[in-house]
Amino acid sequence: MTASGISPSAVETFAARERERFLQRNPKSVALAERARHSLFGGVPMHWMADWSTPVPLFVERAKGARFHDVDGHTYIDFCLGDTGSMFGHSPEPIARAIAEQGNNGLTTMLPGEDAVVCGELLAARFGLPFWQVTATATDSNRYVLRWARAITRRNTLLVFDGCYHGTVDDVMVRSRDGATVHRSGLIGQAYDLSQHSRSIPFNDLAALEAALAQGDVCALLCEPAMTNIGMVLPEPGFMQQCRELTRKYGSLLIIDETHTISTDIGGCTRLWDLDPDFFVVGKPIAGGVPCGIFGCSAAMADAMQRVRQQASADSHGHGHSGMGTTLSANALAMHCMRANLEQVMTQTAYDHMLPLAARLADGFRRLIGKHDLKWSVTELGARSEFQFCPLAPKTGAEAEAAFHDELQMALHLYLINRGILITPFHNMCLCCPDTSAADVDLLIATLDQALSELLAIPGARE
Structure with a gap:
């Protein structure tokens, strides 16, 4: 049995x-x-x-x-x-129309249009974070936010929960086993030891959370407000609020990934539970099924990001490369579909x-x-x-x-x-x-x- x-x-x-x-x-x-x-x-x-x-x-x-x-x-x-x-739903009518409308107006130009401005305004109003960036996938969003977090805090260690799901970012491909961080089973072609700069702890374990943060080397806690990919696991009452308080106490950032949990509320768990993250990520549903990801940040993070960019530009004599973004990020088709999705579908x-x-x-x-x-x-x-x-x-x-x-x-x-x-x-x-x-x-x-x-x-x- x-x-x-x-x-x-x-x-x-x-x-x-x-x-x-x-x-x-x-x-x-x-x-x-x-x-x-x-x-x-x-x-x-x-x-x-x-x-x-x-x-x-x-x-x-x-x-x-x-x-x-x-x-x-x-x-x-x-x-x-x-x-x-x-x-x-599959191919909502507003998304089908948006694809047809944009199809004859250019798919990707590496330049913004009015749709981008409208999407930024809609995202800020919905999720409460003032500044936004657009990527091709949630994996990309998480990868880029992690770069920002490491640059801002000047710390290298990422903290995640055992069994987490954040796309295919290398740094999250770890598990917690008997208190140690190890590679996820089945991981293919991993060339370096992920446990050097990633730490995995059990979800809903406040003692483990504080012990991990207290080491003083964690740039950010990247988490879903409820775990969704290893079977659904809900937070204990007050746990996510403690995540916010403890990350602040120990100088780490809080990144909330709502690619799956956005099904909970029009503003996600972030708005529903008042989670107040430093960074916020959503991926695949945000443009109605057209490949797209987003991340938002607080005003304080935007200021810190600008300082990081200025320093990187000075160090490289204006020719730096952030390691973020792909040519198809924020393409015109994705932006037009995201606008239609936010205005007419994701209501x-x-x-x-x-x-x-x-x-x-x-x-x-x-x-x-x-x-x-x-x-x-x-x-x-x-x-x-x-x-x-x-x-x-x-x-x-x-x-x-x-x-x-x-x-x-x-x-x-x-x-x-x-x-x-x-x-x-x-x-x-x-x-x-x-x-x-x-x-x-x-x-x-x-x-x-x-x-x-x-x-x-x-x-x-x-x-």
């Missing part, structure tokens, strides 16, 4: 049946997968696209709102939504629709857990909810990871896919968007109920 309460043999019997069903149901995806393996590494344009629960990749033809359609003609209700890249009306549906979904998960007498729990945050294979909601990344049951998770996901429902891979998180309906939520609950009933009916499933 595993911690999930369901035997591995029953899970494998269940999963084998679903794999065969997928292969029979999706001949065009199977054919494309065979064709793709001759030209794409791993048969996909980015290798992790093969890490879903399906026996071969599911190939998509088109997506709109809360639904997408595969090449075999099946329609799916999408609760993954590009892992928040399409947080407000209070959208949140007023999304949040109650996510609460409905979380309540449904709890009912199923009780009905099937499972020792599982549910975590919810804004428009997100997740069921986890542990009796109590985890408080740290290590606790969330200990509750993983990859085979069970993937079997349940595949069952849902075979019946036209997609949830986020790698864990059991579901996201509601402005196009999600109550009927969609109820169908997910009913289908998961059916899956659990069939799985638990397998002989020996509860042994």
